[in-house]
Amino acid sequence: MTGKTLLQVEGVETYYGNIRALNGVNVSVKEGEIVALIGANGAGKSTLMMTIFGSPRARAGKITFAGTDITEMPTHEIARLRIAQSPEGRRIFPRMTVLENLQMGASLDNLKHYDEDAEKVFTLFPRLKERISQRGGTLSGGEQQMLSIARALMARPKLLLLDEPSLGLAPLIVKQIFDAIRVLNKTQGLTVFLVEQNAFGALKLATRGYVMVNGNVTMSGTGKELLANPEVRAAYLEGGRH
Amino acid sequence: MVQTVSTSREEVANPFPQAIREALYAGAISFGLFVLFIGLKSDQNIRNELILVQRWGLLAIVVALVMIGRFVAVAYIRPFVANQKIANIATGLFPDSAATRFFRLPYFIAAVVIAAVLLFFSGTLAGALSPQSAAYVGLLRGVAIIYALASVLFYFRSFILAHFSLLSVILLVLYPVAMVLMFGFQGSLKWVDNFGIQILIYVMLAWGLNIVVGLAGLLDLGYVAFYAVGAYSYALLGTHFGWSFWILLPAAGLMAAFWGVILGFPVLRLRGDYLAIVTLAFGEIIRLVLINWREVTNGSAGISGIPKVSFFGLFSFNVSDPNYIAKVFNIAQSGAYYKIFLYYLILALALLTAFVTIRLRRMPVGRAWEALREDEIACRSLGINTTTTKLTAFATGAMFGGFAGSFFAARQGFVSPESFVFLESAIILAIVVLGGMGSLTGIAIAALVMIGGTEILREMQFLKAIFGDSFTPELYRMLLFGCAMVIVMLWKPRGFVGSREPTAFLHERKSVSASFTKEGHG
Numbered sequence: 001m002t003g004k005t006l007l008q009v010e011g012v013e014t015y016y017g018n019i020r021a022l023n024g025v026n027v028s029v030k031e032g033e034i035v036a037l038i039g040a041n042g043a044g045k046s047t048l049m050m051t052i053f054g055s056p057r058a059r060a061g062k063i064t065f066a067g068t069d070i071t072e073m074p075t076h077e078i079a080r081l082r083i084a085q086s087p088e089g090r091r092i093f094p095r096m097t098v099l100e101n102l103q104m105g106a107s108l109d110n111l112k113h114y115d116e117d118a119e120k121v122f123t124l125f126p127r128l129k130e131r132i133s134q135r136g137g138t139l140s141g142g143e144q145q146m147l148s149i150a151r152a153l154m155a156r157p158k159l160l161l162l163d164e165p166s167l168g169l170a171p172l173i174v175k176q177i178f179d180a181i182r183v184l185n186k187t188q189g190l191t192v193f194l195v196e197q198n199a200f201g202a203l204k205l206a207t208r209g210y211v212m213v214n215g216n217v218t219m220s221g222t223g224k225e226l227l228a229n230p231e232v233r234a235a236y237l238e239g240g241r242h
Numbered sequence: 243m244v245q246t247v248s249t250s251r252e253e254v255a256n257p258f259p260q261a262i263r264e265a266l267y268a269g270a271i272s273f274g275l276f277v278l279f280i281g282l283k284s285d286q287n288i289r290n291e292l293i294l295v296q297r298w299g300l301l302a303i304v305v306a307l308v309m310i311g312r313f314v315a316v317a318y319i320r321p322f323v324a325n326q327k328i329a330n331i332a333t334g335l336f337p338d339s340a341a342t343r344f345f346r347l348p349y350f351i352a353a354v355v356i357a358a359v360l361l362f363f364s365g366t367l368a369g370a371l372s373p374q375s376a377a378y379v380g381l382l383r384g385v386a387i388i389y390a391l392a393s394v395l396f397y398f399r400s401f402i403l404a405h406f407s408l409l410s411v412i413l414l415v416l417y418p419v420a421m422v423l424m425f426g427f428q429g430s431l432k433w434v435d436n437f438g439i440q441i442l443i444y445v446m447l448a449w450g451l452n453i454v455v456g457l458a459g460l461l462d463l464g465y466v467a468f469y470a471v472g473a474y475s476y477a478l479l480g481t482h483f484g485w486s487f488w489i490l491l492p493a494a495g496l497m498a499a500f501w502g503v504i505l506g507f508p509v510l511r512l513r514g515d516y517l518a519i520v521t522l523a524f525g526e527i528i529r530l531v532l533i534n535w536r537e538v539t540n541g542s543a544g545i546s547g548i549p550k551v552s553f554f555g556l557f558s559f560n561v562s563d564p565n566y567i568a569k570v571f572n573i574a575q576s577g578a579y580y581k582i583f584l585y586y587l588i589l590a591l592a593l594l595t596a597f598v599t600i601r602l603r604r605m606p607v608g609r610a611w612e613a614l615r616e617d618e619i620a621c622r623s624l625g626i627n628t629t630t631t632k633l634t635a636f637a638t639g640a641m642f643g644g645f646a647g648s649f650f651a652a653r654q655g656f657v658s659p660e661s662f663v664f665l666e667s668a669i670i671l672a673i674v675v676l677g678g679m680g681s682l683t684g685i686a687i688a689a690l691v692m693i694g695g696t697e698i699l700r701e702m703q704f705l706k707a708i709f710g711d712s713f714t715p716e717l718y719r720m721l722l723f724g725c726a727m728v729i730v731m732l733w734k735p736r737g738f739v740g741s742r743e744p745t746a747f748l749h750e751r752k753s754v755s756a757s758f759t760k761e762g763h764g
């Protein structure tokens with residue numbers, strides 16, 4: 001059921017000043033997959049997410065999306081290829097209402113499917129519908145997380161990048177969000193690349209997974225394989241919540 | 243057990259000891275502050291020697307006033323306000339009970355009668371009274387008129403708030419008519435020109451700057467540069483080629499927009515303080531070029547003889563022209579016609595600015611401006627080209643500055659670099675901030691208060707009666723400006739209208755309950 005490669009990251013190196021955060025990373029995401037990236041704090045997961053979006057830019061290596069080389073493309077043009085992101089720290093627009101935030105997400109489309117898509121994300125996150133005209137900045141942390149994901153979905157993405165979607169959410173909501181991702185993936189064939197600290201949940205959800213350590217991808221495999229792997233269990237699962 | 247803490251007991255307790263204590267502190271602080279400012283003054287004596295003038299009496303008066311003020315505030319005003327429960331934190335206004343006690347029908351009728359009588363007999367009174375008492379009578383008349391107007395505003399407040407924009411546009415359109423009816427053509431000059439046109443120029447400038455600062459969040463301290471570019475474009479092209487206003491206006495706007503882009507390019511990567519410094523420098527560079535490029539701009543002597551605007555070529559406002567308005571309509575000559583025409587012209591330009599701003603906010607580019615103000619990185623990852631977004635913000639804002647500048651040149655008939663100093667940028671920015679960054683209504687109110695307030699100082703001739711003839715109230719306009727800013731920022735830290743009007747609605751359900759849209763205070 002998985003098709004051709006949608007996102008290909010080859011030997012990417014990213015620097016902050018002189019500090020190397022990514023060390024020649026290779027990652028690929030095929031159409032229709034859910035791929036999880038796990039790793040300790042400071043491993044470089046968010047850096048990889050942002051490098052895919054061109055800020056910061058990769059100093060070496062190549063990133064292709066659906067056959068197009070996007071390594072040197074300006075961020076906004078990458079977004080126009082229909083990669084959407086719910087970035088670390090959510091980055092919603094605090095003074096704008098929930099609806100306006102969603103509108104910004106849909107602006108790529110010139111709001112063609114705005115009403116329809118808004119209804120869809122509201123069925124996904126009924127909580128947002130209740131808060132429709134509240135300012136983004138006054139939402140609770142979890143609500144902001146939902147808004148960030150919803151805003152990314154409004155762009156009708158081919159590839160959805162999620163940086164720690166479960167951050168700050170109650171377990172029940174985390175389950176809801178993971179379920180939502182699964183449903184979107186099943187029904188609409190949405191391809192998802194997500195970073196997670198909740199390794200157990202993420203690997204259970206994912207078709208495949210990568211483990212990142214100090215700017216290197218050290219392990220990869222299907223979600224099941226990684227869950228069964230003793231090293232992964234020792235580093236990311238035991239002593240955790242399971 | 244949950245314990246609720248009650249502090250209301252303490253608040254009711256006698257406030258006088260605390261008031262006295264705070265009054266003493268305030269006195270000490272003000273003494274420390276003012277001892278060098280007021281107590282001592284450097285001056286020159288007849289032999290041009292520097293001497294120190296000691297003004298201990300004045301210092302004592304100032305300190306005493308501060309102490310009394312603090313005492314009254316703590317002992318009376320604060321408990322009073324606390325009693326009123328400061329119910330309306332949202333509007334910042336006193337609750338109804340206090341206001342209804344202040345605005346009563348008998349008082350209102352009395353105020354109207356006093357104002358009417360004084361206005362009606364103003365001619366006879368002026369002859370009968372000494373200038374000093376006439377000044378006090380003038381003050382009384384002013385207070386009565388303000389009270390009557392405030393009462394009307396208070397009683398119709400819900401209606402006024404509901405239809406604010408429409409009512410204010412009607413009022414602005416009728417304003418010159420009312421002034422002419424009240425004071426005659428000659429008498430209306432001052433009210434139409436010094437107040438009407440002056441305030442509207444600043445409204446327009448502030449609305450233009452609002453696009454850059456309020457919407458796009460780019461702090462621009464050099465906005466006056468675009469005003470200057472517009473004015474000089476108009477002046478130079480007008481005097482050299484004799485083009486009409488209606489060609490020069492768009493030309494000046496385009497020229498300013500062009501310079502907006504020129505400024506925009508180097509500052510694309512800058513934000514906040516850095517951007518502010520560079521724009522400040524840009525404003526100064528433009529002014530220095532205007533001063534030093536003598537061959538073209540005539541240096542600090544400026545350019546005079548700028549042609550007047552004509553009424554679409556139908557008739558002119560030059561007395562010598564064959565189609566001078568008074569000749570066409572067979573009426574008496576007066577400078578007031580031109581001023582009234584200019585008033586409507588700037589009103590139209592300002593309304594155009596407002597209209598464009600309102601429309602743009604609902605369009606992708608306007609939404610991108612606001613998103614840019616909130617989070618630049620998020621903008622980019624949503625597919626917004628932040629470069630063009632910033633440049634269009636600078637260009638659009640600059641264009642309206644250019645329009646205002648060309649109007650300014652046409653109105654004065656003379657431009658010189660002196661009109662485009664940094665202080666002007668600061669005033670315009672202050673109006674935008676006071677108005678509430680982004681709110682057109684708030685900004686218009688701020689311009690009215692700040693510019694109208696400083697202009698009205700000129701009218702306060704009764705102050706001469708208090709402080710002596712050498713007192714020129716106009717000189718204190720910056721003091722007033724500063725006080726007003728401090729007060730507004732204490733009273734409403736987000737500006738007059740601090741809440742943003744949302745622009746997104748679901749199409750099926752247009753009206754969204756307003757209760758959520760209020761921002762918390764903080």
Ligand SMILES: Nc1ncnc2c1ncn2[C@@H]1O[C@H](COP(=O)(O)OP(=O)(O)OP(=O)(O)O)[C@@H](O)[C@H]1O
Binds near residue numbers: 039040044048
């Ligand atoms: N803007 C920056 N400037 C300098 N160093 C940075 C910057 N952003 C990240 N780093 C460094 O790069 C490394 C990788 O950071 P990154 O944010 O990618 O980690 P992460 O895997 O997302 O961690 P976490 O799970 O805590 O979010 C860290 O050592 C971090 O300190």
Ligand SMILES: [Mg+2]
Binds near residue numbers: 045046088163
């Ligand atoms: Mg991270």
